[in-house]
Amino acid sequence: xxxxxxxxxxxxxxxxxxxxxxxxxxxxxxxxxxxxxxxxxxxxxxxxxxxxxxxxxxxxxxxxxxxxxxxxxxxxxxxxxxxxxxxxxxxxxxxxxxxxxxxxxxxxxxxxxxxxxxxxxxxxxxxxxxxxxxxxxxxxxxxxxxxxxxxxxxxxxxxxxxxxxxxxxxxxxxxxxxxxxxxxxxxxxxxxxxxxxxxxxxxxxxxxxxxxxxxxxxxxxxxxxxxxxxxxxxxxxxxxxxxxxxxxxxxxxxxxxxxxxxxxxxxxxxxxxx
Numbered sequence: 167x168x169x170x171x172x173x174x175x176x177x178x179x180x181x182x183x184x185x186x187x188x189x190x191x192x193x194x195x196x197x198x199x200x201x202x203x204x205x206x207x208x209x210x211x212x213x214x215x216x217x218x219x220x221x222x223x224x225x226x227x228x229x230x231x232x233x234x235x236x237x238x239x240x241x242x243x244x245x246x247x248x249x250x251x252x253x254x255x256x257x258x259x260x261x262x263x264x265x266x267x268x269x270x271x272x273x274x275x276x277x278x279x280x281x282x283x284x285x286x287x288x289x290x291x292x293x294x295x296x297x298x299x300x301x302x303x304x305x306x307x308x309x310x311x312x313x314x315x316x317x318x319x320x321x322x323x324x325x326x327x328x329x330x331x332x333x334x335x336x337x338x339x340x341x342x343x344x345x346x347x348x349x350x351x352x353x354x355x356x357x358x359x360x361x362x363x364x365x366x367x368x369x370x371x372x373x374x375x376x377x378x379x380x381x382x383x384x385x386x387x388x389x390x391x392x393x394x395x396x397x398x399x400x401x402x403x404x405x406x407x408x409x410x411x412x413x414x415x416x417x418x419x420x421x422x423x424x425x426x427x428x429x430x431x432x433x434x435x436x437x438x439x440x
Contacts, residue, residue: 172422175200178253179419180245182236182304183263185212187386188323188411192260195412196419197224204249206234207263236263236300242307250311258319258419259308264297264355266325267348269337269392282349290350297354305365309374318374320365321418324358326382326434327351333399339391359430366428375427377418382434384408401436 179196183189184205196203197220205216210233217231230252235241249256267277278289305320312318332352337345358378365376383396385405397403414433417423432438 172417172420173200174416174420177201177257177419178204178249178255179258179260180204180206180249180256180308181260181262182206182234184231185209185216186262187384187408188381189260189262190216191408192262192412192415193220193229194223195416197228199416201419202228202253204230204232204245204252206232206245208233208235234263236304237295239303239307242304243310246307246311255315256308256311256318258321259305260321260323260415260419261301261304262323263300263304264323264351265293266351269345269347269388277345278348279343279345280348281344281346285349289348290353293350293354297351298357301358301361309365309369312369312374313372316373318369319419320374320376321415322358322362322376322378324362324378324380324430325351325355326380326432326437328355328358328378329380329430329432329438336392336395336399338395339389362430363428370427375424377423377426377429377431379411379414379418380430380432380434380438381406381411382437384411399437399440401439404435406433406435 174196179201181189181193181203184193185207193203193205213231213233220229220231230248232245232248234245246256269277278286280286308318308320332347334346337347362376362378383405385407393405396405411433414431418431
């Protein structure tokens with residue numbers, strides 16, 4: 167008999183960066199599997215559209231859409247309090263919000279093309295403020311609630327670039343224009359695996375778990391040249407479909423992973439195995 171099934175029925179899950187590609191996908195999956203979900207994101211311009219989109223699919227009794235700035239301690243504390251007020255607890259925090267240079271068709275024009283030696287320090291500081299300090303602030307706010315209720319589960323979203331360096335050849339599209347995965351993302355996301363271990367060991371005695379998921383290369387309308395490059399470098403020969411992230415997140419959010427803490431789960435098509 168399985169005493170710890172993959173079941174998230176009535177789990178209360180707070181997702182940061184919930185209006186983005188991964189955040190929205192897993193939020194829907196959580197709700198489809200019976201969880202209560204708080205969708206929190208800094209993008210206030212998308213708030214009403216997200217509210218309407220989710221209200222067409224799910225009962226508003228089961229989700230909350232709210233603005234969140236993870237770099238602001240009051241904002242983080244407020245969203246945790248909103249979660250407790252609406253649902254009575256906070257089972258799971260998903261630390262998903264982050265600044266990242268995207269190489270899909272919509273993101274390419276926004277990428278700073280500077281080489282490492284010329285990369286603007288202000289952009290580095292901004293990413294560290296969000297991806298590193300913001301993740302700490304959000305986790306602090308969640309842990310206060312989890313300590314009060316006597317349990318909790320934190321899932322950090324890392325990156326393959328938390329584990330290995332970028333292969334810059336991935337961003338060479340053969341058009342004579344130099345593209346690079348910038349240092350701000352690598353510097354600010356590299357702390358996630360060890361931060362995960364820190365929180366896991368610090369709070370194990372308090373019945374609070376912490377694990378990380380390492381996704382890589384989620385398909386989102388990329389140019390064919392990028393897809394070709396990616397396929398050559400990936401053992402599985404393709405990018406990740408966003409639906410393929412649902413299972414790992416649901417597993418870590420459920421009691422099926424109850425003896426896992428401090429783990430870094432690779433969901434990267436084998437990218438870091440080479």
